[in-house]
Amino acid sequence: MTQTHNPAVPEHELLTRKSFLRTLTAPDWLFALFTAAAALFAQIQAAHHMDVYETVILWSSAVSAVLLGWFFKPMRWFVPGALLAAYGAMQLYGGNIARTETFFLKYFLSSQSAIMWQCAFVFFALAAYTAGGIVAKRQHRDTNTLLGMGTAFAWVSAFAGFTGLLVRWHESYLLRPDAGHIPVSNLYEVFILFLVITALMYLYYEGRFAVQKLGGFVFTFMAGVVCFVLWYSFSREAHTIQPLIPALQSWWMKIHVPANFVGYGAFCIAAMLGVAELLAIRNEKNNRKSWLPPSQVIEEIMYKAIAVGFLFFTLATILGALWAADAWGRYWSWDPKETWAFIVWLNYAVWLHLRLVAGWRGRILAWWAIVGLFVTAFAFVGVNMFLSGLHSYGTL
Structure with a gap:
């Protein structure tokens, strides 16, 4: 039997599509399966909080996460790891916000503790990148252990921040079951999101172009943002979860x-x-x-x-x-x-x-x-x- 294809699609595009599918490995498909299962679990668990628009956003996010994981391989562990950490925090809460004082929540997995770890590791990454750049300049080498540590610290900061946002989302429902919301509603929350996105984007370009020595420049700016976040948190108590004002009670906010x-x-x-x-x-x-x-x-x-x-x-x-x-x-x-x-x-x-x-x-x-x-x-x-x-x- 002869093989046919749609003549409207150029042959070189078909070859490109086949080559892309052939690059996908078993971990890629397992990641896609895990993401779909996580989205289904979230929909079942939070069905009473979701309307049709939020369901569409949930599954669109799942598809986007799969494609991102296929394109940027480290996301295959980053996304599942953050989801599992956030789910662990949910289990520790057990539906009671007062359990924040338990050991793992207080020091690691509550939203505020995770975000503080994020802030700390931004400074750790900056120190490692800066010291690594100085060593690289003296030794005339493109990489060294300190630069590698900077990369590792950058990943930890992004992971902690993303986990903190996910847990904060759950905490908003524990505090106000009828007014829980995605944590992108005020400057404090969007600055944390900004730090996560900036770190991940830099890490992609760092891996793509092998430019670890640029980490000091990016994380210098991020450290300045962290200083603002810390000031904003302690002086204005911006880290406290507040109900959404009417202007923000829209599903458009979740994508905009x-x-x-x-x-x-x-x-x-x-x-x-x-x-x-x-x-x-x-x-x-x-x-x-x-x-x-x-x-x-x-x-x-x-x-x-x-x-x-x-x-x-x-x-x-x-x-x-x-x-x-x-x-x-x-x-x-x-x-x-x-x-x-x-x-x-x-x-x-x-x-x-x-x-x-x-x-x-x-x-x-x-x-x-x-x-x-x-x-x-x-x-x-x-x-x-x-x-x-x-x-x-x-x-x-």
Whole structure:
């Protein structure tokens, strides 16, 4: 019997599809099976809390997690591990929030303790990456034990933060069974999400391009964010779980906010890579042996980060417009938050245009990415602090 295929699909695409499927191993399929089983278990356990939209989001997230695990192999242990740790915390709670004082919850698995571990390991990762970079510079080597420790600490920080968010989700239902919610409703929670996403994105690029020596740049910025989180937590008690205000009681929030922070994380990584590229360019211009990767490699990673961030930020902006239409009856109102979101979008649209169409390279794009960090930071935090509008519920 002769084998046939759809003539509408080019033969080279069929070969690409076959080769991708052939790359999937038994652990890949086991990961997919585990993720599907976890989603089914979550739906059965929380059916009384979920409507049709949340069910769609749950299974869409499961499919996305499988595809991400197939694309980025470490996610095959990261996602199941965090789910199992969070489920262990749920069992320790046993439906009673007062059990937070038990040993493992108090010091490891409650949301606040897990998030504190995340913050600590950000600093551990920064110290290891920085020391490893100094050693690499002296020994003229691309990697060493300290850099490897930095990578390990970065994974632990992301794992602890993601686990903490999952447990915090459960804790919100223990505190208020009728008002539990996904933990992306205030600045404290989204900063934790931001730290998780930024760490994971950096770790992907680190593994993809073998650039461990750039970890010190990215985690310097993340350490600054952790300092803000700690101040915000202790001075404003922002870590306490509060009920959702009416404006946020929407399923749109569950997809708009995470997409937004993939964009924010990517743009912040790009800014730190811009600093690294400027140093690399200076060393290359002065014919000095650089301990950093070549400036062209750094710029390529920066470009990929901005491209991914721009895609997700565009998606988040569209979702935000749909949410606005559902909540306020209009898609766009030039509210300060919306205006600055457009400025951020336009800034990186121009950056991509200049690189892809005009062919710009080098120092000017690095500086542009660095300045873009301040534009993004003002859109993220500054608008909440200094301007008022329809999004004023996000104030500090």
